[in-house]
Amino acid sequence: MTHDSQNGLHPLIRGAIIGGSIGLMAVWFGYDMGRAFFLGVICGGLGAYTAQRIQEKRRKK
Numbered sequence: 001m002t003h004d005s006q007n008g009l010h011p012l013i014r015g016a017i018i019g020g021s022i023g024l025m026a027v028w029f030g031y032d033m034g035r036a037f038f039l040g041v042i043c044g045g046l047g048a049y050t051a052q053r054i055q056e057k058r059r060k061k
Contacts, residue, residue, distance in 0.1 A: 011048045019044015 008014070023040015027033050 011052050012045055015044040015046075015048025015051075016041045017044070019047065 009017075019040040019042070020037050021040070022044070023036040023038070024033065026036040026040070
């Protein structure tokens with residue numbers, strides 16, 4: 001567990017949940033529900049991972 005995640009969900013899980021939610025909003029615009037959710041989860045997880053790595057690099061300096 002990282003320092004940031006002690007008060008809640010792990011940042012990658014939180015990013016995947018938020019990404020999936022935003023992905024499901026794409027259904028309003030005519031996208032396939034499964035594809036929109038899957039891509040949202042992948043993008044949210046990758047975004048959270050990237051943000052976490054950037055924060056770790058800043059703390060090391």
